[in-house]
Amino acid sequence: MTDEMTIAPERARGGVPDPAPAPRRSRRRAAPRSRWQRIGSLEVLVAGMVVLLGGRVWLGRWLHAGWLETWSTVFVAICVQALPFLVLGTLLSAAIAVFVPASFLQRALPKRPALAVPVAGIAGAVLPGCECASVPVAGGLIARGVAPAAALTFLLSAPAINPVVLTATAVAFPGHPEMVLARFAASLATAAVMGWLWAGFGRPEWLRPPVRRDVAAGAARWPAFRAALQHDFLHAGGFLVIGGITAATLNVLVPRQVLGGLGSVPVVSVVVLSVLAVLLAVCSEADAFVAASLSAFPLTARLTFMVLGPMVDVKLVALQAGTFGRLFAWRFSGATFVVGIVVSSLVGWWLL
Known part of the structure; x- marks a missing residue:
């Protein structure tokens, strides 16, 4: 030893x-x-889209399945139409998350929550972003002293009434320009009503305040921008693919008679597309193209689909639960679901 x-x-x-x-x-x-x-994942997603674009006709002929060619045509049409708006929306969302100071809205909003709610709702049109980015942005605003009612209004309005989403809606519904106005009015009204409801009836113990995290002064901006862009695009692109697959499957598998029967009953059609908006979780930059493909349903039902999608869906409930707590997520999402259906039905009856 x-x-x-x-x-x-x-x-x-x-x-x-x-x-x-x-x-x-x-x-x-x-x-x-x-x-x-x-x-x-980004490279795999792009490669899969290229393969499907180039081989959809060959696969349909090789397998002697006409339904497969129809399915792939609908799916590719939805994704290709929505992809430019998806890229633009994620670019703006990443730029806002990295380059816009978190205290911007705090300085611009009025001190009284009742007045800050409509201002925050309008600010959602000026500061566009996807619904995945709106949750951490709202959490950062609350952590920096912004009234929760105003921050939650911005959370709902930013992904629903920004210029990218409204332009995509106009492109998806070329024969119905009134759909753009209806979506703007219904989304803004839903966000404002939810903000006022929280200001009047919300309790502090329902909301878990996020922890404030300040970015270091010397932190590199462009690597953070690239990481945020890749994260937002992968999330939004993945949900777009899921929405396109579901919409194409509905168009192929579900008989037109069934869709026509559901769409012929106003109340049933609104409820069906409301539940579908929650389950599909399509990105707000792309949901207008999915809604336009559901031509068997009336315009009011498709308006409800576009209003509820950026505000209440499965991924947003999970994000809200992780940021603000499960108690808040279930109550706030449930109330938003009901308010969104009522407001969309009223706006659709008025404008559509």
């Missing part, structure tokens, strides 16, 4: 060379794997 203890210091001084090439070999072996790690 003493001989081994005396030999160890001699090796440490350099008397006996300690075999150290093992870590170098492990680094050389890890280098090829780092190249494969560069292929992420």
